[in-house]
Amino acid sequence: LAKTTQPISMDSYEGQEVNITCSHNNIATNDYITWYQQFPSQGPRFIIQGYKTKVTNEVASLFIPADRKSSTLSLPRVSLSDTAVYYCLVGALNTGGFKTIFGAGTRLFVKA
Amino acid sequence: GAVVSQHPSWVICKSGTSVKIECRSLDFQATTMFWYRQFPKQSLMLMATSNEGSKATYEQGVEKDKFLINHASLTLSTLTVTSAHPEDSSFYICSARAGTGPENEQFFGPGTRLTVL
Numbered sequence: 001l002a003k004t005t006q007p008i009s010m011d012s013y014e015g016q017e018v019n020i021t022c023s024h025n026n027i028a029t030n031d032y033i034t035w036y037q038q039f040p041s042q043g044p045r046f047i048i049q050g051y052k053t054k055v056t057n058e059v060a061s062l063f064i065p066a067d068r069k070s071s072t073l074s075l076p077r078v079s080l081s082d083t084a085v086y087y088c089l090v091g092a093l094n095t096g097g098f099k100t101i102f103g104a105g106t107r108l109f110v111k112a
Numbered sequence: 113g114a115v116v117s118q119h120p121s122w123v124i125c126k127s128g129t130s131v132k133i134e135c136r137s138l139d140f141q142a143t144t145m146f147w148y149r150q151f152p153k154q155s156l157m158l159m160a161t162s163n164e165g166s167k168a169t170y171e172q173g174v175e176k177d178k179f180l181i182n183h184a185s186l187t188l189s190t191l192t193v194t195s196a197h198p199e200d201s202s203f204y205i206c207s208a209r210a211g212t213g214p215e216n217e218q219f220f221g222p223g224t225r226l227t228v229l
Contacts, residue, residue, distance in 0.1 A: 043220035102156040
């Protein structure tokens with residue numbers, strides 16, 4: 001099972017770019033890297049997923065180096081509403097398919 | 113994206129009673145469904161993985177006789193907390209995936225807040 005390590009918390013200001021790095025040294029060949037956002041008392045919301053290199057969508061970019069042992073979620077120009085917990089996940093194969101194990105997550109505080 | 117619903121969104125029950133939580137995938141067929149539990153200020157903890165028509169696979173330390181999971185169809189899974197006690201009070205979140213591969217996106221429900229008095 002690939003374990004993930006993220007910073008416990010980060011602070012930022014509105015309008016800044018935020019980069020959250022996740023380490024997953026034991027990532028397997030078949031594993032994808034997925035990031036989720038969670039607000040209090042809500043289910044996690046999908047942000048972005050990637051396998052290698054760079055992936056970009058309308059809300060974020062995901063940078064994955066060649067060795068895939070880490071990944072960086074980049075949030076451009078954050079706003080107060082981006083204050084949330086961000087989870088980096090790496091899939092793990094079990095008998096029923098791939099399951100998703102959550103790490104501790106990173107609490108992002110965006111200040112005015 | 114695809115929608116996963118949960119019902120109820122919150123429930124309060126007396127100690128010793130059983131509570132059933134439903135999880136539905138509204139616009140796709142969920143090959144696999146997952147149940148998580150989350151305590152305040154903590155991360156989500158995977159409780160079990162279930163595939164339609166087969167028995168759930170429970171994570172280590174999760175009592176399968178206490179947390180009954182049924183995945184009877186491709187759009188519905190239920191979690192029954194039997195003989196609930198105050199320590200079972202938590203936020204329960206289900207998730208559904210259309211395929212079994214790691215590239216298949218996993219969609220999460222809004223969660224169910226369980227309070228056991």
